[in-house]
Amino acid sequence: MYETNTGITRNLTGREMSFYLIISLILNSMGNGLTVACNLGSAMWTASAANLALVTRQDISFILILYGILVIGLNIILLGHLEWPRIIGNLLFIGPFGFFVSLWASWFGRIGVGTLNYGVRLGLDVLGIILLAIAVSIYQRVNLILHPNDDMTNIIRFKYVHGNPILAQLLNFTFPLTIIIIIWIVERKIVAFNIGTLFAFLCQGAIIGWSDQHIFPYLKHRINTLKQQQPVHNR
Template sequence: MQAQRPAAGWANSFNGRLAFLALSILINSFFNALTVSTHLGSAIWTASAVSLSGWLHVSLGNILFLEGVIVAFVNLLLLGRFDYFRLVRNLLFITPFSYLLAFFERIFVALGVPTLPLGWRIAFDVIGLFGVACAVSLYQRANLIMHPNDDMPYILRFRFLHGSPVTSQWLSNVPPLALVLLVFAFTHQLFSFGWGTLYNILTQGAIIGWADKHFLPILHHHLDIKN
């Protein structure tokens, strides 16, 4: 126990939280891109962005960025106050994440992930969705800057739902699911929406709760939610 205390102190200092934040952005963009490249279904917010990108013929990076900006303002409504610094932090997260995801997705396509046998793509999709949930847990705990799409369930979880990661995740899935259905109504196509997306909807909250305790547990939750 004595040997762990200095490490725990560093992990929960500003510099430690910043390091974990940078790691989580890389993990999140990498694994989100992997799920997109499998064509078996990505995380629901990513699926909504891919759907809008396919429908509107706008680059995925730009759609991810614009979607994040809109959600950032919705989060302020959920908070019930205009938190300027929270808005800036949300916007700071969007830029590297959006374009890193698009960059990694092009790499996975170039490597031939979309053409792999079905069994390999299923395995990569599951691994990717697990990695996404672990990354979300990591930067929710660091709580320096956060993607607006993941700040939404964070706000719901600690302001309205008594800390429940599962219920908050399910509620936050309603807007992106509505976007996917809207695009389907106009195009009759599903973009990056498949069994993996349904798996994500059902399991991400539970995996985040697991990751809070088991994935780099040295990092604790740093809450700034007021009821």
């Protein structure tokens, strides 16, 4: 939805939806790829995927796609019903997302991001998390096609925690954090989990909430599909 200067809310045009989705996909994959290359802590889901990729010896793009499919199932449970347009949108998003994260991570690695001094890498890592949080805010508001992980946050936020982005994001992080802890207990090693991951855990929800108000501020959440259906009473 888009709110005009006169306060009137209208639907986004196809061109506007495409613009916001492309911008958010670029920012999200770039931010995630940058955090992987810095190796000072990725966002929770990416950090979890990086550790699972290390243990299983699979490419991180494959793990991210697998995560996406699993989370689609969890979202169906949270919603309490099937929404095929939503599921198809999730599937359309996870393919290019996993590919572009891997592509950006490889490119940042080739240009030597991982060899920079600690302070510079930490700054870039935090920047990556900020970029991906901004991206999540943008395409959550468009709510046309979402990555399943961020769709889960949207569902939790507007169906269960009264629109609170911070609490919704913390609840969303429960699953990847559990995977990371299990891998650490079993393997006694961990990657992509550092100060940046803690920053993401504590601040990503707040950055999303801030972005809702300051990045494309006239872009409003389209949340009608998240509202619980009200029973019809016969008079």
